[in-house]
Amino acid sequence: MTQAVPEAPTQAELREIALTRAEYESASAQLGRALNPLELGMLGAMWSEHCSYKTSKPLLRQLRSTGARVVLGPGENAGVVDLGDDLLCCFKIESHNHPSAIEPVQGAATGVGGILRDVFAMGARPVALLDAIRFGDLDQSLQRHRFARVVEGIGFYGNCIGVPTVGGETYFDSAYSDNCLVNAMCVGLAERSQLVRAVASGPGNPVMLVGADTGRDGIHGATFASVQLDESADERRPAVQVGNPYLEKCLLEACLELCGHPALVGLQDCGAAGLTSSCAEMAHRGGVGIEIDVARVSRRELGMSPYQVMLSESQERMVLVVESGQEDAVRQIFDRWDLHSDIIGRVISEPELRILDGPVRVATLPLGILVDGFAERRPPSRRPIDLDSRLAADPLSSPAPWSLEESWLRLLSSPNCGETRWIFRQYDHQVGDDTVRGPGGDAAVLRIKGRSDGLAMTVDGAHRSAALDPRQGTALAVAEAVRNLAVVGAEPLALTNCLNFGDPDQPEVMWQMEEAVGGLAEAALAFGIPVVSGNVSLYNDFQGTGIPPTPMVGLVGQVPAVAVSTGLGFRAAGDQIYLIGPAGVELAGSEYQRLAQGAVMGTPPHLDVAAELVAAAAIRDLVRGSVLSSAHDCSLGGLAVTLAESCIAGGLGAVVDFPLAIPSQAPTGWAWGVLFGETSGRYLVSVAPDLIDLLAAVCQGHGVPVMKLGVVGGSSISIGGLAEIALEAATRASAGGLAGFMERG
Amino acid sequence: MPTDNRHRYIAEVVVTLKPVVNDPQGLVVTQALHALGYPEVGATRVGKFISLDLEGAEESQVRARVEEMCRRLLRNEVIEDYRFQLRREEP
Amino acid sequence: MPTDNRHRYIAEVVVTLKPVVNDPQGLVVTQALHALGYPEVGATRVGKFISLDLEGAEESQVRARVEEMCRRLLRNEVIEDYRFQLRREEP
Amino acid sequence: MPVRFGIAVFPGTWSERDCSHAVSLAGGESTFLWHADRDLKGSDCVVLPGGFAHGDYLRAGAIARFAPLMDAVAEHARAGGLVLGICNGFQILCEAGLLPGALLRNRGLQFLCQPTWLRVETVSTRFLAGLEVGNTLEIPISHGEGRYYADPATLAQLEAESRVALRYSGPTGELADQYNPNGSLHQIAGILNEQRNVLGMMPHPERACEALLGSSDGLALFSGVVRSLVAAGR
């Protein structure tokens, strides 16, 4: 049968699949003929920003992905690092921002489902989830509702499938009112022999689709994530998918059973652009082609067209290529878990994706065009014209609206700095029986059964600094992640990242992207951390207003001995409190500035990577040597908030003196800058009096500045001469901030 | 006896997933019914049933209010449909 | 047209918590409705709505089967009541 | 021969490995029991672990209780064999009628994963044999549907027969509503059947078997079984 000669698509048809006329013309020129509607739909999805990364790819090339411990970098479903003794760790972070804006519970839930599939598609058992989320201010009921529903969705999926959610990061700022961010990260473990690649090979080998039936849900999801949200988002709502974590749990177990099996050739999850993308990518990686017969795909609904089958984004499906003749062995495994396993096609030697509908060939697209045929984009970029004046502003000279005490309590009760128990108690953070340190501290720590070492992980996003200076802000997020690992004694292995931006066709957004990716590349290189996986989410924009640049950094590290680690809470009255790292007096880009001054301005904190590296090394040594009673990295809210957090967690007060002389010409905000400035590279530690010499020796050995601040004890937290609050008031402020908003309903 | 013309009503609202939306729960219940020996069951869909006690005057007004409650709160319009029955309770 | 006397039926089952069992979800819905400006709402209770597509011959037989499904699976008699409506679909 | 624990696996179960690990810490031996089989593989104690068997769709445990394995479990229980239902396992035991009552959605409507304190209310069962009445155990919960409910007559009977095994309490055993995480009637966290060989509990003792993970109080339940069975010569 021959295909009818199609007509050129209309403008409306192209818009539907987010393809430009020039892109269409390039595709038909490469193909030497017009594309029929099915081919057009498949190509549109594959060439969408979401699948092709056509705008971000040129920037992402700056990221270095190699390193001694890296087994697989970007390009596979998840990055893989070597933990030694044939154990591998796979991890990745991914966004589900647009779906979560439309349907918060299911959008967030299916985001978790998707990232889990990326990890078990590699043959790794998921052992931990983390989430990084952003919303508008909680004093608005819409934001409270959205936030509560996203947390519910994340918990719903992770709790049901039985993977602990061990950490995350939450931040509220009116800049996210119209575009919430929901990024989910998954970490898994695999024996080396279990590692599977998403590669098709061996012409004649059958291609199977396993898991859920295919429905009409999510058609055009990839396209949807590649355009702005506008009023017409309502009409796209059939794109919403309902997750089935129960089915995914069965799918996970069945796939992991299969991963040691010689019958398995390649495994790939079915994500954005559904079957089209999973088949195209698997075949393309293997230098072969795939032929699919859509008539063989189990459907949830009657009357689905080939177009709908090929572009459905129904959740909880995987595509596999198996050795010819082994179909039954594979099928048995899925049968046992009550899962469908359809043989939907076969590997072919011609490098093309061929679609049949029963006996009729309905589409033929060479993979070179489908996967690689798009043109990379480099939209114009422009540095904001008012940036220099904003950077030049001096926030220390602004008058402070509140006293030091009031500022301190307001910060503690801000949902951004206060306790996040309201969130993480809704997440099972213990299932798996490996969580040594769960949420509520700096980094999470997981033991690895049968070994003495463990994993540490954290996710940290650039905060307000990135809005001023995306390069610096992103680098600061990397530094914060490194510090969060250091306080639990962990050394970074590799990082994953999720780059959330507005509309790249706005020159200032493009500039933010260039700067942020540059900052990430530089910082990762300087810290010696390879970037093994990541994700980009663009068009987080509503009616022309986009989010501030929000790169998230997921960092995984190794702890040599999980049994030896230190918490952030003070442990004993009489312990001495030290600040390791530089003193600093500044406010630009800080949480205090956001709360008190509304706008962010000034020059964000300086990043001295060399100093950060030695300080992290010193902290690791101190933690591993059990020298410290507590260790906490000093970031959001500055020294005063960090100190209060250690007091609250330990139920102990503190008396400290900040040994900085007030300069004679001190600006108005000087004391606020001391207490609440977010100078990078600092840790607040406590140590038993008899170990002080050891602390000094280790710090000196590393050449790290260390400053005695005071002593643990009492019922208040006092920063000598500047401010004092009751421990009880601090505890109430911190516990009541987020929870207070949420319990208000 | 109410002296004014106010009455008690009961509204029974049924909220179901839209037909195109995946209903994992319905799928599993169908499987379970098959396994229990009820092969005659085809599709099963699971939704919510919400009953409201209300007070109001005219039935048409009460109906309009319930309609509004459904739209604003009781159903999630992204994925759900609703319908309801209203009946007046005799005192 | 079915040549034998088999028909399609739809059973709509409503499962509700027994009146003596606390229904926190119902309370939350009531509160939310009050907050949204519907003070006329008294008690609210939230239950399940399950619709089943079935095939069968006699209506009385089908009814007996659905009754059995409810008792065995669809409701838990410790905490729940149920009722259902059965209707025959025209082909 | 070591004491043998058979750990049930339903589709959607997730704490089978955690339970197996706890059993090995207690010096027992474990084997997994597939829901579709009827074979208990010579288990002395059957554990129905936590998770979301069949997705907890319809009601937690509603579908799992019809598994062929559950026939064998009921038989084992009738014959005096030990059965421990943890979280989802407790829900399944209630649905199956091996324990009275039902578990409803938490009163706050949220899923909760947090440490709880449990007061030991009876030790006349092999599961709690090594403990004393009034002891408190720190064991976490992780559930959305853990609010224990039974009608007043059943509750009265449970109390009269000392079949409430564990109650949510404060760290020193004080009973107050603030320590009741989910609104369970009579603060019930765990109950026994009439023969006292079936225990259902919402908290997860298998997560509290090592100080490294925060608490080792849960180990008492597993080692209680091992010790008392060994002492009884089985």
Ligand SMILES: Nc1ncnc2c1ncn2[C@@H]1O[C@H](COP(=O)(O)OP(=O)(O)O)[C@@H](O)[C@H]1O
């Ligand atoms: N959305 C979330 N999910 C899970 N845990 C969270 C979430 N948000 C915050 N947390 C936890 O709360 C604690 C404090 O978060 P954060 O202030 O961001 O820590 P840090 O500044 O050390 O990175 C961390 O342990 C973090 O894992």
Ligand SMILES: [Mg+2]
């Ligand atoms: Mg930190």
